[in-house]
Amino acid sequence: MWQIPAEDPTVASAALTELAALLGVRDVGDKANPVDQVHAILAARNEPWLLIFDDAPDMAAVHPLLAPTGPGHILITSRASAWPSRHSLELPVLSIEAATAFLLERTGHDDAASAAEIVKELGALPLALEQAGAYLSETGISPDAYLNLLRTQRAQVLTQGQPWGYRERVASTWQLASAQLADTDPHAVALLRLLSCYAPDAIPYQLLLDEIDPTGDDGPNELPYGELAVNAAVTALRRYSLVGRPANGMISIHRLVQAITLDQLSTRQRERWYEKAAALLESAISDHDPAFPPDWPRFAQLLSHVRAVLPADSPGLRSTARYLGLSGDYRTAVLLSQEITEHLTASLGPEHPDTLVARHTRARWTGDAGDAAAARDQLRDLLPVRERVLGADHPDHPDHPA
Numbered sequence: 506m507w508q509i510p511a512e513d514p515t516v517a518s519a520a521l522t523e524l525a526a527l528l529g530v531r532d533v534g535d536k537a538n539p540v541d542q543v544h545a546i547l548a549a550r551n552e553p554w555l556l557i558f559d560d561a562p563d564m565a566a567v568h569p570l571l572a573p574t575g576p577g578h579i580l581i582t583s584r585a586s587a588w589p590s591r592h593s594l595e596l597p598v599l600s601i602e603a604a605t606a607f608l609l610e611r612t613g614h615d616d617a618a619s620a621a622e623i624v625k626e627l628g629a630l631p632l633a634l635e636q637a638g639a640y641l642s643e644t645g646i647s648p649d650a651y652l653n654l655l656r657t658q659r660a661q662v663l664t665q666g667q668p669w670g671y672r673e674r675v676a677s678t679w680q681l682a683s684a685q686l687a688d689t690d691p692h693a694v695a696l697l698r699l700l701s702c703y704a705p706d707a708i709p710y711q712l713l714l715d716e717i718d719p720t721g722d723d724g725p726n727e728l729p730y731g732e733l734a735v736n737a738a739v740t741a742l743r744r745y746s747l748v749g750r751p752a753n754g755m756i757s758i759h760r761l762v763q764a765i766t767l768d769q770l771s772t773r774q775r776e777r778w779y780e781k782a783a784a785l786l787e788s789a790i791s792d793h794d795p796a797f798p799p800d801w802p803r804f805a806q807l808l809s810h811v812r813a814v815l816p817a818d819s820p821g822l823r824s825t826a827r828y829l830g831l832s833g834d835y836r837t838a839v840l841l842s843q844e845i846t847e848h849l850t851a852s853l854g855p856e857h858p859d860t861l862v863a864r865h866t867r868a869r870w871t872g873d874a875g876d877a878a879a880a881r882d883q884l885r886d887l888l889p890v891r892e893r894v895l896g897a898d899h900p901d902h903p904d905h906p907a
Contacts, residue, residue: 509557697748790820
C-alpha cells in the first residue's frame with residue numbers, strides 16, 4: 506500500500522520514483538521511467554496492492570500514473586467532481602454523533618453539549634473539525650469558549666489552528682478556490698455569492714435564475730443567464746467542490762463555504778447580494794397564490810430560503826405565512842405571523858393599518874391552531890383599535906353590512 510501526493514505532478518513523479526526504489530527495481534542514477542518500472546512490478550506481483558493518489562486536481566493529471574494491470578486497486582481522492590459516476594463516490598460530511606465523538610476524542614474534553622454545537626456551526630466538515638480540535642489543543646481553551654469565538658469572530662477563527670497532516674486550513678482552501686474562479690469565471694463567482702445567501706440545502710437555483718431580467722443590472726453581465734451559461738457556472742463551482750452535485754434543478758452548498766464566501770465581501774457587498782437574492786425570491790413567489798393548492802409545492806420548495814433571506818415586512822414572507830395557514834400548518838403560520846406582527850409594530854407602530862391586518866391574521870391562525878381563547882382575546886383587544894383607527898363603517902369591520 507502506498508500513498509502518492511497527486512496535487513502537483515512533480516511531487517507525484519518523485520513519489521513514484523521513491524516507490525520504485527523501495528520495490529527494488531530502481532537504483533541511484535537510473536534513467537528508466539520510474540512510472541513504467543512501478544507499473545511493471547505491480548503487474549507481476551501475486552499479492553494484492555493498493556495505490557492511493559491523494560488530492561488529484563483532475564483525471565488528466567493522474568491518468569498517466571495509473572497502473573493498467575495487476576492484482577491491486579487504485580483509490581483517488583480529489584476535490585474535483587468531474588469523475589465517471591460509475592467509478593466515483595461523493596463523500597458526505599460526518600454524522601453529528603460521529604463528528605461530536607471525534608472532536609471530544611481529538612481534544613480530550615468531555616463537554617459533549619458544546620462539542621455538538623461546534624459540530625453544527627462547522628457543518629460536520631472533517632477538515633474544519635480537525636482544525637477546531639487543533640486550535641483547542643494549541644490554546645487550551647474550553648469548547649464553550651471556542652464556540653463563542655466561532656459565533657462572534659468566525660472569519661478570523663477559521664484561519665486559526667493547524668490541522669494535523671494537512672497544510673491548508675479550511676478558510677484558505679476555499680478562499681484560494683474563489684480567487685482562482687474570479688480570474689477565470691466571474692459568472693461562477695457571482696452564482697457562488699448568490700447561493701451563499703440562501704439556506705444551504707436544496708436551493709432551486711434554476712428556478713431562481715429563471716427570474717433574472719436579462720436587460721437589467723442582474724443580467725448576463727454578472728449572474729449567469731440562460732441554460733448554457735448557468736450550466737457552465739455550476740460546472741466551474743463543482744470543479745472546486747464548492748457546491749454539491751446538482752439534481753432536478755436543485756443544488757446544495759456547505760454552510761462554511763457560504764460563510765467564507767460572504768465574509769470575504771464588504772458590508773455593502775453582502776447587503777447587495779442579499780437584496781438580489783431577496784428580489785429573485787420575491788419574483789419567484791409573486792405570481793403564485795397561497796390560496797391555490799396547485800401552487801403550494803412552490804411555496805414549500807422555497808420556504809427555507811424565504812426564512813433565510815426575506816425581511817419580516819416583505820410581501821413574499823406574508824404570502825408564505827398565508828400558504829402555511831391555508832395548507833393546514835397552523836402552528837408554523839402562527840410563529841411566522843407573530844414575527845411579522847412584532848416587526849410591523851416596531852417599524853410602523855401598533856396602530857398602523859398594516860400592523861392591524863397582521864394582528865388579525867395572527868389571531869386567525871391562533872384560533873385555527875386550537876387556541877380559541879387566545880384568538881378571542883387577541884381579537885377582543887384588536888377590535889376597538891380598528892374601530893378607532895379605521896372607523897366602524899370600514900369594510901373590514903365584522904359588523905359592516907358588506
